[in-house]
Amino acid sequence: MPHYFSTKSEAVLAESMEHTVSAKGGQFKELALENTDNESVNEGFSEKLAHFLTNPFIIPLLLTLASVGFVIELFSPGFGLWGLAAIIAMILFFYGHLVAGTAGYETVGLFVAGIILIVLELFLPGGIVGALGLFAVIGSLFMASGNLIHMAVSVLVAVTASIxxxxxxxxxxxxKMNFFKRMILTDQANTDKGYVSNQNRLELIGKQGRAMTDLRPSGTAVIEDERVDVVTEGSFITKGTLVKVMKTEGSRIVVREVT
Structure with missing residues (x-):
């Protein structure tokens, strides 16, 4: 009888421990599921947004909005909504690829460096800096992409739309592009606005004077007490010879020997 009682007690104790472990295990499972649900709720929005932004149909829309906004901003005075839209589009593009894991911060740095080089090209001659900036921008887009074919199509669509x-x-x-109008001189200096490139001495035509130097064929003559630079019609005239102004072409005064 004592042996039977001991065996039965052990069986009851074992059954009690099994229920306890099962209950604890159930609590642990519920706690783990609860933590998993909380993590999925916390990370779900960013992941869903990243999946949306990296969609093959959304990427060309973002790049097109960025390129078209930049082009329209060049034609508009100051900085407006289209420039802001272009910046937001590129931020969303790189944000989606950063969260998705296809791009790193070095890709964003390459894109920013390319934009800086393109801006510097507007102030530096040569075109090399601008070409490097363009390659950096395009290269950063392909580095951020997980599919080179989709990115090539997206870039082509954006470039075509901007053109x-x-x-x-x-x-x-x-x-006309207002940005380049600030950098390029568009005013014309013409006679209608009172500008003259050279003073035309029409009043000297027919006047006479004397050569102060030998005219070979150019030299100096005194005409009506004014010392002027003159040129002959091709012949040699010695110093002190009486000359007559035949025509004037801007600052060029043509004289001939008076015989």
Missing amino acids: LVSILYVKVFDR
Whole structure:
């Protein structure tokens, strides 16, 4: 009887421990599921946003918005909504690829460096700096992409859209880029505005004077008590010879020997 009682007690104790372990295990499982649900809630929005921004149909839209916004901003005075839209589009592009893991901070740095080089090209001659900047920008886009073919198509769509918008502004709306108008002198100096390149001495035509130097064929003569630089019609005239002004062409005064 004592042996039977001991065996039964052990069986009851074992069964009790099994229920306890099962209950604890259930609590641990519920706690783990709860933590997993919290993590999925916390990370779900950024992951879903990254999946949306890296969609093959969304990438060309972001790049097109950025390029078209930049082009329109060049035709617009000051900095406006289109420039802001272009910046936001590129931020969303790189944010989505950073979260998705296809791009790193070095890719963003290469893109920023390319933009800086392109801006410097506007102030530096040669074109080498601008070409390096363009290659850096395009290279950063391909580095951020997980699919080179999709990125090539997206870049082609964005470039085509920006070219069409530029043609539309120039040919249809007859607009000029305000940014380049600040850098390029567009004013013309003409006679209608009172500008003259050289003073035309028409009043000297027919006047006579004397050569102060030998005219071989150019030299100096005194005409009506004024010392002027003159040139002959090709012949040699010695110093002190009486000369007559035949015509003037700007600052060029043509004389002939008076016989």
